Amino acid sequence: MTTTATHLSSFAHRMDPLEVSTVREILKVTEMPEVISFAGGLPAPELFPTTELAQAFYHVIREEGRLALQYSTTEGYTPLRDYIALRLQTKGIRASANNILMLSGSQQGLDLAAKVLLNPGDKVIVARPTYLAAIQTFMLFEAQLITVASDDEGMDVEEVALKLRAHPDIKLIYLVANFDNPSGTTLSLERRERLVHLAQQYGVCILEDDPYGELRYRGEHLPPLKSLDESGLVLYLSTFSKTIAPGLRLGWLVAEKEIYQKLVIAKQASDLHTSTLTQRATYYYLTTHSTDEHIARLRAIYGERCSVMLESLARYFPATVRWTKPEGGMFLWAELAPQVRTEEILAEAIKEKIAFVPGAPFFANDKRHNFMRLNFSNQVPLQIEEGIKRLARVIARHHS
Ligand code: PMP
DSSP states (O other), X not given: OOOHHHHHHTSOGGGTTOOOOHHHHHHHHHTSTTOEEOOSOOOOGGGSOHHHHHXXXXXXXXXXXXXXXXXXXXXXXXXXXXHHHHHHHTTTOOOOGGGXXXXXXXXXXXXXXXXXXXXXXXXXXXXXXXXXXXXHHHHHTTOEEEEEEEETTEEOHHHHXXXXXXXXXXXXXXXXXXXXXXXXXXXXXXXXXXXXXXXXXXXOEEEEEOSSTTXXXXXXXXXXXXXXXXXXXXXXXXXXXXXXXXXXXXXXXXXXXXXXXXXXXHHHHHHSSSOHHHHHHHHHHHHHSOHHHHHHHHHHHHHHHHHHHHHHHXXXXXXXXXXXXXXXXXXXXXXXXXXXXXXXXXXXXXXXXXXXXESGGGOSSSOOOSEEEEXXXXXXXXXXXXXHHHHHHHHHHHHO
């Protein structure tokens, strides 16, 4: 039998900087039923349309089984791509099925975009903080991550301008403009326009990751960066994970012709195509039910959970803690006193049967340890209030 050491020495260098994801490790703890978890990015499972999806899968296998169970094209199921194109047009994105690549989850879009665009050492701008699994993807392609600050209006675009001026070899800007993971913040309209303008000025691609855009609870929808883009430099990513169910593993990418063709080649080499059965069943579900009604229901329920968390934080958390006030999505982001380490708070919180994600892994570099990400979509209001009350006690004890 080979030893572990022999195995380790044979791993590719690209694996060197990556550690086991703390979030995935925490999720193991939160699977215990008695824990009130604000940790995962999980949608509420009671809102999955299980009966409707059961009917859809049954229908598709029975009526279209020979096609639905067969290999298919890499680009994806055309009627589903047409359906998505129509919905995107209502958001101002001028897309047709020819621009839409179906993905096995939008996470695959991060991987494919990085594969197609980045050589080792290429520079990518991300926010401080940003989506943990985007950091991991860019690191796997040995990119150099350049971070810019973010505040209540999202990524600081003037710092982006400074970084673009200082590093002419920046290749890509990655961001979650709506209800960011982890911060919950939304990029203002002014900043959207400025960022698209900067991308054009410097010839840099933007990867606009938008899994949460449909889940707005307050305020007005803002135009996607992709809808403001005349140059074809914006790649737009979204998913059915938050509006139907993440277990479908079904997302999509919108790109212009030249890069689209490269992405198709990369996807072909990666997994040939996304599940034909899932694409057809999802299309059947979408066209036999009102998506808008389903999403309106999600908005009402998650919106209430978001409000309950904000009210509970205001009532129970120590005055020294600051937090963001999301208008949608699934997360908010709390900043504790600078000397506090949320990893230590988590260890104590777990004893009280509370979980959250410490903020450090969401910083690509210069990790800061006094932040926590709190998810509000996966707990009912009573549990949210109880969980925040208990977490507040742990924080107060820790402070004293
Ligand atoms: N991007 C962001 C910002 C996310 O939060 C997530 C899900 N956690 C994803 C991408 C991946 O989503 P999926 O692969 O399920 O579509």
